[in-house]
Amino acid sequence: MAIRVFIADDHPMTRAGLVAALQREPDFEIVGEASDGNEAWRIIGETVPDVALIDIRMPGEDGVGLARRIKESGLPVCTLMLTSYDAQQYVMASLRAGAKGYLLKTASPEELARAIKTVAKGGIYLDSEVSRVVGEQEIVPESLSNREREVLILTSKGLSSKETAARLFISERTVQTHLASVYDKLGARNKTEAMLLALKYGVMTLEELLE
Amino acid sequence: MKRRLLTVLALAILLPSVSVLLAAGVGIYQHRQAIRAVARTYVQDLAESTASRVEMGWGLTESLFTAKPPSRFWGNRFFSQEVGIPGWIAVLDAQGRVVMSTPGAQILSELWRPQMPIGEAVETKNRAGEAFTVAAYPAGDTGLFVMAAVSWKELLGPMLRFGLLLLLLVGLVGMAGLVGVYLLWKTVISPLKSLEAEVSSLEWGKDLPRPHDEAAVREIGRLREEFFHLAQTAIDRSVLWKRYALDLVRVQEEERARLARDLHDGPLQDVTAMIQRARLFAASEAAEPEKSVHLGLLEESAQAAVREIRALCDELSPPWLELGLTGALTELAERLSRHLGLRIFVEADSGVGDGLSKEKVLALFRVAQEAIHNSSRHGGAAEVFVRLFRDGETLVLELEDRGNGFNLPEDLTRLRLQGHRGLANMEERMALVGGDLVVESRLGEGTRVTARVPVS
Structure with a gap:
């Protein structure tokens, strides 16, 4: 059809x-x-x-x-x-x-x-x-921890580190540490790239972003 | 009334002063005349009455002139020393020898003038210059004369002195008034008038008034100095403004020239190439391979044109500003970090820029753009931290680097005069949307730019 x-x-x-x-x-x-x-x-x-x-x-x-x-x-x-x-x-x-x-x-x-x-x-x-970064060479990303995934999802929704920290009851510094680790694992240079790559590799789904 | 206040004020002092002075003058004159008349009458009466008594030969002659006369005669009071004699009487014979006299009447010989009229009072002076009124009367046909004199000083002294003193004081007040008017005119009214004339005819931002007025009182002098200072500031401002306007025009013209060059070198060439390829395609009767080469190149040119025009649009006025402040700043940060090769961290609380007007978004965006460029170009920074948050009803954009920093001049406009427009521009942009900008920097310690703007 x-x-x-x-x-x-x-x-x-x-x-x-x-x-x-x-x-x-x-x-x-x-x-x-x-x-x-x-x-x-x-x-x-x-x-x-x-x-x-x-x-x-x-x-x-x-x-x-x-x-x-x-x-x-x-x-x-x-x-x-x-x-x-x-x-x-x-x-x-x-x-x-x-x-x-x-x-x-x-x-x-x-x-x-x-x-x-x-x-x-x-x-x-x-x-x-x-989204040049999604066209770059394919890698198999190292899997993210649950906390890292939570941080990534909240950040992708547009929350600041401070807001993410408050939501997850952790410190801002810990949020930034998690983010740095996420960037590293996905090969991203910033939040936008991290989100696009996470969607591309299926680390995060569109539904999770829209929840 | 109010318009001519100073003249009215001067006249208000001048007119009374002049009339007081005139009145005092007239008073002094009339006072003198009155004194003179009193003295004359007094001396004449004295001489006449004594003469008639001598003539009658009332036998009183002896007693009249004794030191202690019988008390029934009014004259004895007159002749007694104790009372303080205001006048003198002497009886003289035809040769002018003194027959009888009251004590101290020796003075009369001093005052005697050969041509002295008989029966009439005259003013005269002794050797010491004191004024006297003297009168001589014949005592019937006895051949004797009675001469009477009175000293102005002794008889009328106090009256004269105090009357005159009062009038002189009044006169002095009048004089002081005149001097006051003169000083008022010279040090207040005239300097004020000249200052007023200079103020009203001065072309602001162009002319300077005289800086000093030596004649004026201190307050007016200071007023003039302040005015001079203001006029000087206005001139400085207009110079700065002219330079600013020239700057604007120059920047605008530079922008246009660059834009024209970019359009000419980029899209215009591409579109020209497209037209050529289209014509070649239409003209080629040959086989498919040739046609598809032309088509391929046509598409390539079109793609290039699109990319160049898009880049121009982004540079002129990024369409993605419509995504809101956070989106626009994130996009800017990602683009600049690729172009400039530094890491830019954007931290924005969610919904922080909601409800912000387009003008404010644009102003904050340009500030961020300029500050990040500065961090890279002048600060040599590897990392820039961009924070966007609310402080009550104020939106705060903070850009911080750990680059070289610099020593800030106190006044950003001075940087503009030296041809560095960036910081002054940022400050003006914020001021235009009702916000402000603070730049903190120290050599070797990095720079922090904080832009604050009310949300609504």
Whole structure:
């Protein structure tokens, strides 16, 4: 059965390009298009697609807000963010809002197809041009201790070391020690990379992040 | 009234002073005339009555001039020494020899003038210059004369002195008033007027008033000095402001030039290349391989153009500022740590930047950008700690490094004058959004920049 895809983008040329790319593959069925956030929300409600391709910057409600609304509504729709911004914090914001993937508009049609198929199957897709670290060579990460995982999850949710320490009844210094150990085990240089790599290696699931 | 207060004030002192002085002058003159009239009448009456008594030959002559005369005559009081004689009487014969006289009447010969009119009082002076009024009367046809004299000093002395003294005092008060008006005009009114004229005609930020006014009282002198100081400050400020404006224009022009250069060297070349490839593709009638080469290169140019334009956008005004302060600072830290090769730790309490206006987010973002660049460029720091937290209703952004540090000048504007705009810019940016900036640094001990801004 074909994957039912919805496209929201305020730029008509981009939309036409995406439609053209997806129509070449029999695996996809385009169930709707929208040029702003509010229209997109209405059509998603009506069509309930398998995958919604959403531009981050749109008139009306923006992409991150729309992704959060879809998550909160409990609709069985996987959101894939599609944008021209290569800032990792957009990836973080999108994932925290419940998106399953993030893709640059300059990605090839093959990559687009792969991304849609990945999220439709319940996976996470991160564009390697944005999240360079996830495109780097694969390692088998050393397993994290429970405490390290707890620290990583709270930090990924956007809590500061102080807040994490208070939540776990440990000292701030201990939080930082755990984080340093997590970075080391995952090969990350900062919190963002640690979170992306943890998702990539399955050390942390998207559900844990959204809890 | 209020507008001409100083003139009114001067007149209020001047006019009474002048009238007091005039009144005193007139008073002195009239007082003198009155004294003179009193003395004349007195002497004339004295001489006349004595002369008539001598003429009648009442036989009193002897007793009249004895030291202890019979008491029934009023004149004896007059002639007795004990009372203190204000005048003298003498009876003279036709040759001017003294026939009889009251004690001390020798003075009369001193006052006698050959041409002295008979029956009329005259003023005269003795050798010591004391004033007297003298009158001579013939005693009928006895051939005798009665001469009477009174000393102004003795008869009218106290009256004269105190009356005159009073008038002189009044006159002095008048004079003091005039001197007061003169001093008031010279040291207060005139300096105030000239200061006022200078203030009203002064072009602020351009002209300087005279720094001193020697004639003015100290308070006005100080006022002038303060004013001079203010005008000097205004000039300094306008110089600084001009330099600041020039700075702004220069920076803006530099930015534009750089932007134009970047657009020209980057995206413009790429898009030109794309057009060339598209034309080559259309023109090539040849086989597929050639066409796909053109297409491949076209896509490559387009990708390059996208990357360059994206980088330009990020540099000009990062779109990810819309992710909020924490997101923007995290993104900035990760990017700068890659570009500058240092470790940047961002610690932000969750929701710390919620409700912050875009202007404040941008200001704090630029401060962080500048501070991290400074830590790397000037401080040679390997690590920068960025902390973002709330202090009541204030949002605090703290950037700390353990780099070289530097010795801070007291005034950041001085750095600007020396061409170092960074710190002054940061300070101004914070001030513009109602916040402030504190820079703490010491040579060899690292630097801490603290930006504080009210949340709402």
